[in-house]
Amino acid sequence: MVIVSGVRYAYPGRQALGGLTLTFERGVHTVVTGTNGSGKSTLLALAAGVLRPQSGSVLLTTSSRPAFVIQHTRIPETLPSTVRQAVEMGRWPHRPWLLPLGPRDRRIARDAMERLGISDLADRQLTGLSGGQRQRALIAQGLAQEADILILDEPTAGLDTAAHQLIRVAVDEELQRGVTIIESSHSPEDIERAERVVTLEGGRVISDTGSMSRPAISATLTP
Structure with missing residues (x-):
């Protein structure tokens, strides 16, 4: 609440x-x-x-x-991060004593990418993605946090139908989880x-x- x-x-x-x-x-x-x-x-x-x-x-x-997902247009164009690295950032709050991510953390990040249909983009730089792909990467990062509260700022603005639908499916799945x-x-x-x-x-x-x-x-x- x-x-x-x-x-x-x-x-x-x-x-x-x-x-x-x-x-x-x-x-x-x-x-x-x-x-x-x-x-x-x-x-x-x-x-x-x-x-x-x-x-x-x-x-x-x-x-x-809370997991807070901002709009993709607010990500700096110079951010040096691959999709995998960006999504795995969602697991950082779960690291004990700032240790490296473990196998479970990496699996959760992979699952989040699969849910948003971006597994094939894992090694791509965020700056080289389309707006819809970048937004899905940010939402996958939010999902990877496994938070009780998910906050989304205009998550589907300007996206095509396919990306819009993937995001809506992910939101429905989180609601079923009680988020x-x-x-x-x-x-x-x-x-x-x-x-x-x-x-x-x-x-x-x-x-x-x-x-x-x-x-x-x-x-x-x-x-």
């Missing part, structure tokens, strides 16, 4: 969130939507612990750190799939609705 209580956050010259209070229940898929600048990314970064509230509080009722999913999106298809939709405007909640059904989907993993 993630409990956001009276949170305010502002950037120079602009308020992002104004006294926001929300609770994200365990195992529920919530999509946060709204226009650009409404506070979606700031809320997700606060829930992930990347930002600290300037007032109010964010409480996580889990001992594991809490918090996702920002403008996509009508993604919004319709959510159990709960929170709409922000000007850093405040203007709508908070639940969905009675969330159909399962399937896909064939293809290179």
Whole structure:
């Protein structure tokens, strides 16, 4: 569970969130939507612990750190990392005393790559990938963390149908595992799939609705 209580956050010259209070229940898929600048990314970064509230509080009722997947467009073009290395970074929090990754960690990373259909890209540099491939690598890194909370910032924005479908399958699988999913999106298809939709405007909640059904989907993993 993630409990956001009276949170305010502002950037120079602009308020992002104004006294926001929300609770994200365990195992529920919530999509946060709204226009650009409404506070979606700031809320997700606060829930992930990347930002600290300037007032109010964010409480996580889990001992594991949330897995936070940013948009592929925010990865530096000069980042010297292969797909395998990027995905294996998701296992770093599980290393005792910062020891090298063990066989189990590497297996979990391989499984995450297989789920996102990027096993054949394991030795490619992130900078040489298409946007959809890079996004799948970042989501595979998030899956490899095996966290109780998975936070996704516009995970399917600008992606083709095949990549979109693979990501939706992975999200469904995590929900079946009992993971809490918090996702920002403008996509009508993604919004319709959510159990709960929170709409922000000007850093405040203007709508908070639940969905009675969330159909399962399937896909064939293809290179």
